[in-house]
Amino acid sequence: MTTEPIEVTVLGLGAMGRALAGSLLDAGHRETVWNRTASRGDDLAARGAVRAATPTAAIAASGLVIVCLLDHDAVREVLQPAAGAVRGRTLADLTNGTPAQARELAAWVEGHGAEFLDGGIMAVPSMLGRAGFVLYSGSRAAFERYGPALAALGEPRFTGDDPGAAALFDLALLAAMYGMYGGFLHAVALIRASGWPASDFAPMAASWLTAMTAGLPSMAAAVDSGTDGTPGSGIAMQATGFGNLLDAGDDAGIRSDLLAPMGALLQRAVEAGLGDHGIAALAGLLQTDGTKEAV
Numbered sequence: 620m621t622t623e624p625i626e627v628t629v630l631g632l633g634a635m636g637r638a639l640a641g642s643l644l645d646a647g648h649r650e651t652v653w654n655r656t657a658s659r660g661d662d663l664a665a666r667g668a669v670r671a672a673t674p675t676a677a678i679a680a681s682g683l684v685i686v687c688l689l690d691h692d693a694v695r696e697v698l699q700p701a702a703g704a705v706r707g708r709t710l711a712d713l714t715n716g717t718p719a720q721a722r723e724l725a726a727w728v729e730g731h732g733a734e735f736l737d738g739g740i741m742a743v744p745s746m747l748g749r750a751g752f753v754l755y756s757g758s759r760a761a762f763e764r765y766g767p768a769l770a771a772l773g774e775p776r777f778t779g780d781d782p783g784a785a786a787l788f789d790l791a792l793l794a795a796m797y798g799m800y801g802g803f804l805h806a807v808a809l810i811r812a813s814g815w816p817a818s819d820f821a822p823m824a825a826s827w828l829t830a831m832t833a834g835l836p837s838m839a840a841a842v843d844s845g846t847d848g849t850p851g852s853g854i855a856m857q858a859t860g861f862g863n864l865l866d867a868g869d870d871a872g873i874r875s876d877l878l879a880p881m882g883a884l885l886q887r888a889v890e891a892g893l894g895d896h897g898i899a900a901l902a903g904l905l906q907t908d909g910t911k912e913a914v
């Protein structure tokens with residue numbers, strides 16, 4: 620997307636920060652960078668980025684300040700001493716974190732006279748700007764102003780005025796991803812224990828998982844409405860079949876750690892009298908008495 624060049628700062632030049640900074644340079648923006656380990660900015664400096672000596676100087680240099688550090692503690696550690704430079708800026712924190720952390724940082728940033736966006740990068744560095752998308756929440760005005768420039772990082776998607784919304788959706792998407800990876804890793808361990816290469820199995824797994832993801836909207840509708848959702852695939856039948864899955868793993872010498880919790884949940888549903896319900900009914904069993912994030 621073509622957009623007017625802007626002044627942008629990137630704080631944090633790890634694998635993702637360098638990819639972000641590189642994409643913004645590619646898009647023609649004037650960039651200032653800072654990283655704790657300065658040498659990680661060498662290639663960006665060679666490509667025209669200005670290297671700031673401190674976070675304060677880096678923040679002062681640009682209207683838009685993108686933060687991409689390891690975690691929330693690192694963000695606090697870097698921003699606290701630079702608080703005086705934040706006024707009048709827009710700070711977009713693309714560091715992975717929780718909704719509560721995003722709301723806390725939003726209050727801190729706004730309390731120092733700046734606008735805040737939280738972001739969730741739904742891409743790995745090599746995908747940046749080509750595939751995947753980036754979730755944002757917080758200041759709608761800031762999103763509208765900087766959305767065209769931020770498009771250099773991937774399709775920008777605004778999830779709401781609540782600063783915690785992007786982190787909520789980010790973590791929910793990662794939860795779905797890790798569930799899939801966990802199942803796939805168990806599957807390939809099982810396949811390899813029987814002498815087949817994982818590579819032979821991967822295309823079959825991809826087509827099966829693609830077919831299964833087609834059912835996610837109807838499962839979600841069943842969760843929302845509290846209805847059954849998947850006639851013909853009751854939980855009691857699935858709990859019985861799941862036992863075979865674990866037994867075959869035991870026979871092949873495969874640890875069942877990744878899948879055992881799902882088997883236990885299916886059993887708990889049967890014991891709760893939900894055996895003839897569809898798998899969507901399991902969602903209700905995951906709620907604890909603790910607080911529930913709301914967008």
Ligand SMILES: NC(=O)c1ccc[n+]([C@@H]2O[C@H](COP(=O)([O-])OP(=O)(O)OC[C@H]3O[C@@H](n4cnc5c(N)ncnc54)[C@H](OP(=O)(O)O)[C@@H]3O)[C@@H](O)[C@H]2O)c1
Pocket residue numbers: 631632633634635636637654655656659687688689690692693696697713714715716740741742743744
């Ligand atoms: N890589 C991915 O695939 C990916 C995908 C989506 C989202 N993310 C998120 O993007 C963020 C950055 O990930 P990454 O892949 O760039 O991680 P990384 O390569 O491990 O880089 C971590 C960055 O944080 C800095 N840092 C860590 N602790 C610090 C501290 N106490 N003070 C100052 N700087 C500190 C590091 O500085 P030094 O260089 O000095 O160590 C480095 O710039 C994470 O929140 C991650 O979850 C990553």
